[in-house]
Amino acid sequence: MTLAEHIDINVLAKRTPGLVGADLANIANEAAIIATRLNHSKITMDDFEAAIDRILAGPEKKNRALNPEEKRRVAYHEAGHALVAENVPSGQPVHKISIIPRGVSALGFTLQLPVEETFLSTDAELKDQLAILHGGRVAEQIVLGSVSTGAQNDLERASEIARNMVCMLGMSKKVGALTLGKRQQLQFLDTEGTEYRNYSEETARLIDSEVLLLIEEAEARATEIITTHRAVLDKLALVLQDKEVINRDEIIEVIAQS
Ligand code: ZN
Numbered sequence: 001m002t003l004a005e006h007i008d009i010n011v012l013a014k015r016t017p018g019l020v021g022a023d024l025a026n027i028a029n030e031a032a033i034i035a036t037r038l039n040h041s042k043i044t045m046d047d048f049e050a051a052i053d054r055i056l057a058g059p060e061k062k063n064r065a066l067n068p069e070e071k072r073r074v075a076y077h078e079a080g081h082a083l084v085a086e087n088v089p090s091g092q093p094v095h096k097i098s099i100i101p102r103g104v105s106a107l108g109f110t111l112q113l114p115v116e117e118t119f120l121s122t123d124a125e126l127k128d129q130l131a132i133l134h135g136g137r138v139a140e141q142i143v144l145g146s147v148s149t150g151a152q153n154d155l156e157r158a159s160e161i162a163r164n165m166v167c168m169l170g171m172s173k174k175v176g177a178l179t180l181g182k183r184q185q186l187q188f189l190d191t192e193g194t195e196y197r198n199y200s201e202e203t204a205r206l207i208d209s210e211v212l213l214l215i216e217e218a219e220a221r222a223t224e225i226i227t228t229h230r231a232v233l234d235k236l237a238l239v240l241q242d243k244e245v246i247n248r249d250e251i252i253e254v255i256a257q258s
Pocket of ligand 1: 077081136137150151154
């Protein structure tokens with residue numbers, strides 16, 4: 001394939017962790033198709049990025065037209081994730097924010113890229129992740145005075161992380177360094193498995209309250225960051241509504257200007 005200059009292999013590698021050779025070949029093919037469609041004589045970095053977005057997040061659904069109020073909400077939601085990601089200690093830099101609907105149900109996405117490869121997460125880093133996941137919903141609440149169904153996936157992911165922190169990773173002082181509950185995976189059956197409960201009703205209530213506490217802390221942190229940097233949030237949301245996709249350079253410019 002004929003590549004244009006300035007193909008950043010590092011960025012492509014960071015965007016495709018865990019993919020096997022066949023997936024990467026698929027992405028390279030997709031990039032070539034996109035380049036042809038756009039009449040590029042060489043495959044550009046943008047073509048590669050568009051190919052990765054398409055393969056990993058699903059095709060753009062331009063016909064899923066959001067009304068202006070919905071578009072504004074999605075813009076604030078994604079800007080909220082991005083702003084919190086940029087302001088928690090372990091937040092990875094935001095590489096791209098998009099409010100173009102994709103795949104089955106996504107209305108937008110905020111993509112962070114790791115500075116380096118890591119294999120472990122500390123409790124502080126997981127708490128940062130919880131705050132980032134809640135950033136979208138919190139931004140909607142602060143700016144629009146209401147929350148929406150757009151945050152469902154964020155809440156699912158955050159709940160799972162918080163529950164694992166308490167039940168599996170011993171990261172709650174009150175519960176202690178125990179693993180609670182065992183998943184019984186039925187071999188050869190494609191099921192989630194049923195949870196085998198090896199703790200009392202009292203512990204179950206303690207788990208629930210500790211999980212809720214982690215979520216409330218995350219909401220409070222997201223709220224503080226978004227309130228403190230409200231001007232950046234407004235500007236990011238405005239640029240997003242206008243351009244639909246913004247990249248790292250533009251994000252840095254908005255932060256610098258606000
Ligand atoms: Zn979200």
